[in-house]
Amino acid sequence: MIQETSEQIRKRFLELNAKIEPQEIERRIRDLVERFKVPAAEAERSVVSYFLREHGLKREDYYGTPEGAAPIQISDIDQAEQWVNIRAKITQLWDSTSPSIDQVGLIGDETGTIKFVKWTKSNLPALVEGKSYSLENMTTDEWEGRFSVKMNRTTRISELDEEIATPDMEAHLVSIDDINESNKWINLNAKVTQLWDSEHESIDQIGLIGDETGTIKFVKWAKSELASLVEGKSYSFENLTTDEFEERFSVKFNKSSSINELDEDIETPDMEAQLVSIDGINESNKWINLNAKVTQLWDSEHESIDQIGLIGDETGTIKFVKWAKSELASLVEGKSYSFENLITDEFEERFSVKFNKSSSINELDEDIEVGYSTEEFTGAMVHIQDGSGLIRRCPTCNRALMKGTCMTHGNVDGLHDLRIKAVMDNGTIVQEALFNREITENISGIPLDEAKEMAVDALDHNVVLDEMKRRLLGRYYTMTGSVLDRYLLVESVQLVEGNPDHEIDSLLAEVT
Amino acid sequence: MASFAREVAYRIFAQELRDTTLVLERDLEDAYAPQYVVAPTGAKVNRVFVVGTLTDKEDIGTDAEYWRARISDPTGTFFVYAGQYQPDATRVIADAEVPSFLAVVGKVGVYTTEDGNIMTSIRPETITVVDAETRDRWVLETARQTLDRIKELEAESSPSIEMVKEHYSLDTEQYREMAISALESMR
Incomplete structure (x- = not known):
């Protein structure tokens, strides 16, 4: 079987004037199938790919040349790296973001629209918005599940006399919870509920708008040259486009968008704060009150954040963020407080609470208890969190420094330490685990002294973390320790070693 | 507290x-x-x-690097895409040898074509080069968890039972065979 496949590959390459030793092909396929346990077809593909690269040949050369493909419809595009001909209308031209891109935008036919990219080096004539063309010899591409077509030097463009009809692009008035597709044109009546700090000069304004059904992020580009939005005011918005990033929707303003202030005040979801317990927090953008203890203060990574960390009550712990501009009193680790008017938020499926200008903080006399227990856990290390690796601590309060500065004691001469904040996962449960210096040294094989040398040599602390990630992530460990809040404070840890033949046999015996 | 937790990383074979x-x-x-x-x-x-x-791996990016990697288990192939927003994963793919063992943590990406085909890929959060023992353990663990899910379906105790019945017509036998042949390939 492997011999036959090898012979076929050898012959096909010979037709392309590439001479390959049959033993070499066979050895590679055998290694993939036997040692790497790769299915036979995948092994063949892998080996062909290797030799194509070795001999500077293209995939199309080997698998057959594409010739004068008949025009297809946009909705038929479901694979990357295909050669296609399309008859379509230029429905939008966008600003090119790169000198290597001559034109970029959307083309459409009766069945849909698709992004196109025309390379500068293709030397093709300029396409005009609204005109219809026959576009021959483009290649398809895919990015994060979305397809596009690319125009290259071999692409042929000719303008059509007829106009290609495209799907309706007229914006419709929707409510925010109706938004579930990207690249749709919509109109909205909504109130600006939050304005955030723009982090980029190309963004004029960014924040949240809301209507009766929910809130959504908006982005207003500087170049769209629209009037400024005011927090708390309600507007009628026309011709926004929807967008999606990492499974979250947003709306974007563009040059054709319009903004008209409304007299009426649009109601947004209930803002009355309720006293809740931490495990009752399961929605974002809710106003709440909490009685909780500050269990951890973390290192703020941004000057706009005054304090960040964990607060806990009897039912659990939750991350909090206190903005510098909210101008509230400093929280002290270990103290219990009554918090009012916090807003819940969610990021990457975790909830947090945020302080704002209308929040209040009152210290409590009582001490709020936060849970504690011992556990063993076996699983794969799937993530190492920021603040791991080589860190420095304040000599007075032992807290980790941020850019050489203690949040409480200012500029201090920090003491070096090692730690890992790992995320373990056994396919059923996720467990965060905290490794102190001793455990970190054992498991990573990097003693503190060596870590310091690595950082000095590279002039960068992060090399230690990168090396730890390289050595630890993706491997299986068994660990024991006590549970504090969401962390397992690891007391012992071992790499799960050895060949699991015995376990494989017993599982097979069980099911066959 | 369920919704507070980070999403579990499921063990699933490429074929499934x-x-x-x-x-x-x-x-x-x-x-x-x-x-x-x-x-x-x-x-x-x-x-x-x-x-x-x-x-196999290929930089299909135009301006910035954008890698498509094919990662195979005994049942088939996962497609992993990494670009400028996954700089660490991108570096690992760019530097990794073909063939080598890789461990990938990532989110499942889904695309629906106009004619209704659903295609899945993985958008990596971390990728590391590992050894054959880690792979062996993963195949064992993935077979066990797949067989556990099949057991739950057959006992009608899976929370997804109705969706699976309606959408996939509950063909558990082919996935039992897949898990068993993956285990057998390890011997």
């Missing part, structure tokens, strides 16, 4: 992920709700952990 065509509608009340797919053995998946063999 390729066959996965049931994409859940996101909770529209919550703009940040994660995307889930329901696999033929009932796992409701957002994140996966896979260990397999890098069989």
Whole structure:
């Protein structure tokens, strides 16, 4: 079987004037199938790919040349790296973001629209918005599940006399919870509920708008040259486009968008704060009150954040963020407080609470208890969190420094330490685990002294973390320790070693 | 506290992920709700952990690097895409040898074509080069968890039972065979 496949590959390459030793092909396929346990077809593909690269040949050369493909419809595009001909209308031209891109935008036919990219080096004539063309010899591409077509030097463009009809692009008035597709044109009546700090000069304004059904992020580009939005005011918005990033929707303003202030005040979801317990927090953008203890203060990574960390009550712990501009009193680790008017938020499926200008903080006399227990856990290390690796601590309060500065004691001469904040996962449960210096040294094989040398040599602390990630992530460990809040404070840890033949046999015996 | 937790990284074989065509509608009340797919053995998946063999890689990016990697287990091939927004993963793929064992943690990406085909891929959060023992353990663990899910389906105790029945017509036998042949390939 492997011999036959090898012979076929050898012959096909010979037709392309590439001479390959049959033993070499066979050895590679055998290694993939036997040692790497790769299915036979995948092994063949892998080996062909290797030799194509070795001999500077293209995939199309080997698998057959594409010739004068008949025009297809946009909705038929479901694979990357295909050669296609399309008859379509230029429905939008966008600003090119790169000198290597001559034109970029959307083309459409009766069945849909698709992004196109025309390379500068293709030397093709300029396409005009609204005109219809026959576009021959483009290649398809895919990015994060979305397809596009690319125009290259071999692409042929000719303008059509007829106009290609495209799907309706007229914006419709929707409510925010109706938004579930990207690249749709919509109109909205909504109130600006939050304005955030723009982090980029190309963004004029960014924040949240809301209507009766929910809130959504908006982005207003500087170049769209629209009037400024005011927090708390309600507007009628026309011709926004929807967008999606990492499974979250947003709306974007563009040059054709319009903004008209409304007299009426649009109601947004209930803002009355309720006293809740931490495990009752399961929605974002809710106003709440909490009685909780500050269990951890973390290192703020941004000057706009005054304090960040964990607060806990009897039912659990939750991350909090206190903005510098909210101008509230400093929280002290270990103290219990009554918090009012916090807003819940969610990021990457975790909830947090945020302080704002209308929040209040009152210290409590009582001490709020936060849970504690011992556990063993076996699983794969799937993530190492920021603040791991080589860190420095304040000599007075032992807290980790941020850019050489203690949040409480200012500029201090920090003491070096090692730690890992790992995320373990056994396919059923996720467990965060905290490794102190001793455990970190054992498991990573990097003693503190060596870590310091690595950082000095590279002039960068992060090399230690990168090396730890390289050595630890993706491997299986068994660990024991006590549970504090969401962390397992690891007391012992071992790499799960050895060949699991015995376990494989017993599982097979069980099911066959 | 369920919704507070980070999404579990499911253990799923390439063949089952390729066959996965049931994409859940996101909770529209919550703009940040994660995307889930329901696999033929009932796992409701957002994140996966896979260990397999890098069989091919290609930088398909134009301006910035954008890598497509094929990572195979004994049942088939995972497609992993990494670009400028996954700089660490991109570096590992760019530097990795073909073949070598890679461990990937990532989110399942889904695309629906106009004619209704659902295609899955993995958007990596971390990738590391590992050894054959880690791969062996992953195959064992993935077979065990796949067989557990099948057991739950057959006992009608899986929370996804109705969705699986309706969408995949509950063909558990082919996935039992897949798990068994994956285990047998390790001997």
